[in-house]
Amino acid sequence: MTATTQSASTTAAAGSGVRARLSGFFNQDVVLALLVVTLTIFVWLVNPRFLAQRNVLDMLNNSSYIAVAAIGMTMVIISGNIDISVGSLIGLLATISGQIAIGAQDGGYPLWIAFIVPLFVGALIEAFIGFLVAYLRIPSIVVSLGMFSILKGALILWTNGVWIYNLPDDFMLAQQAPLGVPVPIYFMVILTILAALWMKYSATGRAIYAVGGNREAARLSGISEKATIMKVFIINGVMVGIASILFATQFNAIQSTVPPGLELFIITASVVGGVSILGGTGTVIGSTLGSILLHVIRFGMQFVDVSQYWLQAVQGILILVTVMVDLLRRRRQSYSGRG
């Protein structure tokens, strides 16, 4: 899939200005978008019902909370880290949000608190992870794996796995659809655009790329790599908080457990979206397109009548291919002439 991107960017450096500009347009994000469209057309040719308006909106709607969580994950991965705990965290924050909503129904405080608290709790927990990673220099995979188990255990102890019902109608944010478009899609689009602009144009965004690209060089350039990593995790916490609200409000009940494999699905979306697992490169737009691509595949399989069990395998192959292409690209990128 990204093979085209790679050859495009290789010729970009070697080629003339015009060719460079042309292939600059053919960046990874454009290739991903074309892939989404191609795949959609393919499924549509097999089964025209696939492009019914309801199906398309459903598909995008389902991608949304994954995409929002993947925005945070993308920043974490670009900074050279990873966060395994997001699956548990979404489960926990969704439950917190639901419990608060039920409390609000009984009176005493307004409902919007149910939408705000998860963002703060998410930021707080991720700040703790960020602290351990940035200041104590514990590898993020270890910290977040530990946090994954802690949160998962805490959630089960708290709820005993009992589902939350009787949620107030006003709480069902994800079920609203102004102008016929479900709310989660607005969140996905707006947050993606804001985050993409912020990553590209802000000094902090640049610092995130720098720390992920070469932590030591960034530090020696006067960038505070510790503060940068803290910020990344805190932003991730807020994104996970938003994702958890979209997740909590999509059905009339909240599952109160951790959706199995959710964190891997989110990481897959980022990686398939072209975010280098080694840190330093990737875009938020890519990761959102990655989330959509995964959902096109998931929904498309139903429409062309392929067993859902294939989904895991296809996801796995996508990860392997993108990571391989990324590594090959890096290897080829280094200067090969006389030093």
Next chain:
Amino acid sequence: MEPILQLTNISKRFPGVQALDGVHFDICPGEVHALVGENGAGKSTMIKIISGVHRPDSGEIRIDGQPVEFNNPREATERGIATIYQELSLYPELTVAENIFMGHAPSSQVGPFRKINWGEMFDRAQEILASLNIHDMDVRRKVGSLSVGNRQRVEIAKALSINARILIMDEPTASLTEADVERLFEIVRLLRERGVGIIYISHRLQEVFELGDRVTVLRDGQYIDTKPVSETTEDELISMMVGRTIDNLFPKLPSEVREPVLEVRDLRRRPSVRGVSMQVRAGEIVGLAGLVGSGRSELAQTIFGITPAQSGEIFVNGQKVEIKTPAQAVKLGIAYVPEDRGTQGLIKEMTIRENVSMAVLPELARGGFIDFAREKTLAQEAIQQLNIRATSVQQIVAKLSGGNQQKVVVSKWLASKPRLLIMDEPTRGIDVGAKAEIHRLMSELAVQGIAILMISSELPEILGMSDRILVMREGRLVAEFSRDEATQENIAAAMMSAQMENNHLVMERSAR
């Protein structure tokens, strides 16, 4: 006596550098043959050729008069050549005995498997150590828990376990205490009596005179001479090591030296910076000379806040300051072009534009967002000023040549408009053209009033560029020369031979 090992006319070229050019070397049984030369003279390359790590481009290696070719280190080991490198290559989590017999443990065949005979291995390890007069080491102990001196003894025992006839020792005393040095010398003498040929590399010329039978001098990859130790002197060796001519590559412009920009007093950071006091003034280029490991880079990193000082005072423009992080140093107007641009200087996946602005992001940003127009202008100016050969400011720096990458690092720091520029080996590994351009730039910056502290292992560069030269050894400044009084000989002597104070003690003790 017939030499065991003979190297004739050995040449080896690496990209951009002729590491060895027609070098001769031989060693007889029961001889200590010292190999000396400055940093980069080709000693390491030669060891690596003897031990099978590199293959020579041309020339001949003979063992016992028979021509040989080594395709890998194992083949050299099989011919009885063992090497003890500066950084020891032991497995800390394994026992002394396992390390000694790594790769050839006594074993017996049991069906399709080989079974290690632990008892035999421990016994034989003990025997080997005993043969070196080492009786105080437990062969069942993990190597990681041993002192540096003891680890080195394990390395030597390891060499003997393969019946090494040629033992190469690369700077064996560099990190040893005096007592350990003494024991090492005893072992070396023991091995010599046993007929082992020892190739002994050391910067400490006193050791050469104490242990060596013959000495070979290399300089810039060239073979200079081989002499019996008894027929030479320290002064003669130094002049053979440094006798380079200064070409006119570096047109240092005269510059007016003004007020001090940096002053440090009794700066300390264990273990490498042990009480340094000095000044660098505006408009002045101070050259910092010293051997690898003398603490030059560590001093620079302490000033820049990478490894903050443990004690001592730093003054910038007369103000006493505390520098705990590089970010603080940058704010004070200090810039640091590191020794290793790949790991410390550049973010290789990023463009020239992004790298050049890295140290000035706060100034370029308005309300947290980067002014892209100014950033682009900055990068374009850098490309022009330093003559960086690139297709555009958008080029990924990984695709640039070494010299152009170095120019990007330098422009990053020029963008920060520093008062003090610290450059650690600013021209290492770059081509002659880029080198001259960086020297021209340094000279111009000094004229503009920037204070420059340059670390270099190349004496011609030090002599050509510096207004004043400081020499560092073992974490301290040991000599200072003005531009007029400095020569290769007196700098080199300060770098190396004044080891005497230390080694006299060793010599007295081992004489007893």
